Amino acid sequence: MVATDSSGTDAAVAVVAPTTPVSERVLRIVVPVVMLILAIAAWYLYVVISGQPKYILPSPIDVAGALLTDWPTLLPALGTTLTITLEALALALIGGVGLAIILVQSRWIELALFPFAVILQVTPVVAIAPLLLIYTPNTQTALLIVAFLVAFFPILSNMVQGLKSVDHNLLNLFDLYGARRWQQLILLKIPASMPYFLTGLRIGGGLSLIAAVVAEFAAGTAGAGSGLAFRLLESGYRLNIPRLYAALFLLTFTGVAIFGITSFITWLVLHRWHESAVRREN
Amino acid sequence: MRGVSKIFSNGTLALSNMTLNVQRGEFLSLLGPSGCGKSTALRIIAGLGAPSSGAIEWPSSTINARGLPEGDIGFVFQDPTLMPWATVFGNVHLPLKLRGAGKEQAREQIMQTLAMVGLADFADAYPRELSGGMKMRVSIARALVTKPTLLLMDEPFAALDEITRQKLNDDVLMLWRQSGITVIFVTHSVFESAYLSNRIVVMRARPGQVFSDLPLVTSAERDEQYRTSEEYRASCAVVSRALHDAIHSAEIR
Numbered sequence: 001m002v003a004t005d006s007s008g009t010d011a012a013v014a015v016v017a018p019t020t021p022v023s024e025r026v027l028r029i030v031v032p033v034v035m036l037i038l039a040i041a042a043w044y045l046y047v048v049i050s051g052q053p054k055y056i057l058p059s060p061i062d063v064a065g066a067l068l069t070d071w072p073t074l075l076p077a078l079g080t081t082l083t084i085t086l087e088a089l090a091l092a093l094i095g096g097v098g099l100a101i102i103l104v105q106s107r108w109i110e111l112a113l114f115p116f117a118v119i120l121q122v123t124p125v126v127a128i129a130p131l132l133l134i135y136t137p138n139t140q141t142a143l144l145i146v147a148f149l150v151a152f153f154p155i156l157s158n159m160v161q162g163l164k165s166v167d168h169n170l171l172n173l174f175d176l177y178g179a180r181r182w183q184q185l186i187l188l189k190i191p192a193s194m195p196y197f198l199t200g201l202r203i204g205g206g207l208s209l210i211a212a213v214v215a216e217f218a219a220g221t222a223g224a225g226s227g228l229a230f231r232l233l234e235s236g237y238r239l240n241i242p243r244l245y246a247a248l249f250l251l252t253f254t255g256v257a258i259f260g261i262t263s264f265i266t267w268l269v270l271h272r273w274h275e276s277a278v279r280r281e282n
Numbered sequence: 283m284r285g286v287s288k289i290f291s292n293g294t295l296a297l298s299n300m301t302l303n304v305q306r307g308e309f310l311s312l313l314g315p316s317g318c319g320k321s322t323a324l325r326i327i328a329g330l331g332a333p334s335s336g337a338i339e340w341p342s343s344t345i346n347a348r349g350l351p352e353g354d355i356g357f358v359f360q361d362p363t364l365m366p367w368a369t370v371f372g373n374v375h376l377p378l379k380l381r382g383a384g385k386e387q388a389r390e391q392i393m394q395t396l397a398m399v400g401l402a403d404f405a406d407a408y409p410r411e412l413s414g415g416m417k418m419r420v421s422i423a424r425a426l427v428t429k430p431t432l433l434l435m436d437e438p439f440a441a442l443d444e445i446t447r448q449k450l451n452d453d454v455l456m457l458w459r460q461s462g463i464t465v466i467f468v469t470h471s472v473f474e475s476a477y478l479s480n481r482i483v484v485m486r487a488r489p490g491q492v493f494s495d496l497p498l499v500t501s502a503e504r505d506e507q508y509r510t511s512e513e514y515r516a517s518c519a520v521v522s523r524a525l526h527d528a529i530h531s532a533e534i535r
Binding site: 167169170172173174175176177178179183187188191192194272273274275 | 325328329330355357359361363365366367368376377379380381408409410428
């Protein structure tokens with residue numbers, strides 16, 4: 001046996017995880033928060049000084065007020081939009097990852113399905129919303145399909161790319177040890193494609209919210225049970241601009257939350273090993 | 283693989299009608315200029331690409347569906363080729379896992395192999411936390427964890443610095459001496475091959491084939507002293523000349 005206590009030139013490297021200094025961590029939170037507060041204050045000051053009427057540009061306080069008073073109207077709308085977004089994202093994840101795994105199994109399957117994937121990608125999906133409204137039993141289903149189609153493609157294409165970007169020598173290694181196809185898929189291809197998959201997830205998450213809103217615009221839903229997009233339009237027609245801003249704020253907040261969650265998942269999965277999650281230090 | 287002798291020939295441009303007998307327990311270096319097909323030869327031995335003609339013959343009776351002696355080959359690539367998402371332990375576990383050995387079942391064997399390459403303390407580290415030499419040790423541990431009888435090494439230390447390289451050369455030699463494993467070591471370094479092997483097969487390019495086959499029996503232990511000995515210098519000179527001739531013969535064609 002080779003001496004285990006040999007501290008050779010290459011064995012003496014200690015593993016020290018780089019830590020961020022506290023001051024920098026505080027700054028990282030303080031700076032964006034201060035910037036946001038300053039921007040809101042500037043908005044408020046502008047409204048007060050220029051004397052803009054509420055129905056053109058409401059002050060942040062008016063918007064906050066609308067958020068509170070219109071909560072009973074806005075909350076169900078937020079619920080509807082959020083449900084469509086999350087359902088679409090979930091379907092897109094299942095469909096995108098599933099199809100990607102099928103696609104990379106054989107070159108023939110890929111060739112056969114490729115045109116459909118391209119057609120799906122290049123067609124502005126919102127343009128088929130009117131058609132979907134005719135074919136589907138209710139508007140919600142049509143919206144769900146549109147949002148799904150929009151979120152589906154980035155997840156599919158990233159996953160396919162990821163599954164194909166496996167180190168060839170690792171593939172050789174798996175061959176050498178007689179790995180079965182499913183072992184190769186689960187132990188090698190899927191872990192190796194995680195960075196790509198997570199990119200697809202972040203893009204798809206953002207897109208599914210956008211698609212849920214845009215599809216609702218296109219579908220022209222109305223009345224009870226509609227989402228935030230309808231409330232936006234309605235507020236616009238009624239010149240209830242504070243409520244419009246409040247609805248807009250909710251959408252932005254939702255988008256930021258989705259971004260935050262998907263980024264957190266990315267960090268969770270990759271921070272131990274992937275270059276993108278490692279702080280560069282020279 | 284018992285009492286190894288194998289013959290293979292390949293009709294492709296990379297290798298032309300190459301025949302090579304490897305004896306059990308040999309430390310054989312395949313030495314040659316780049317493009318002489320030495321890596322190709324190694325990969326064919328490993329079953330990572332079928333020869334277009336000719337065959338590899340194993341004396342072993344346990345040959346699996348892919349024509350390889352079951353579980354008897356370890357391969358070390360030029361790059362460490364580790365899975366970045368798995369720890370050192372996970373990476374070394376891989377060959378056993380692919381054979382259905384669970385974590386606990388394999389733990390003892392894995393830790394033993396890691397201790398052999400001096401990395402027992404780093405079982406839970408991720409590859410990116412390791413230096414180049416340590417990654418290579420993990421790669422060697424992974425190749426050895428199945429206790430193969432044939433170890434194939436494809437320019438494993440080419441990308442390492444000279445000091446790390448000498449250290450790993452000594453370690454590989456010690457492993458070889460202790461386990462009686464057969465090693466086929468691909469390199470383009472005259473000094474490395476002369477230091478390590480007891481037989482050097484010099485290959486030539488265009489077409490790739492065996493140019494000369496030099497047994498290298500030395501009296502001395504291969505250690506620091508040997509590195510500066512007259513005997514080592516003489517063998518380097520012999521190998522150098524053979525390599526030079528091999529390159530020259532490829533050029534005049």
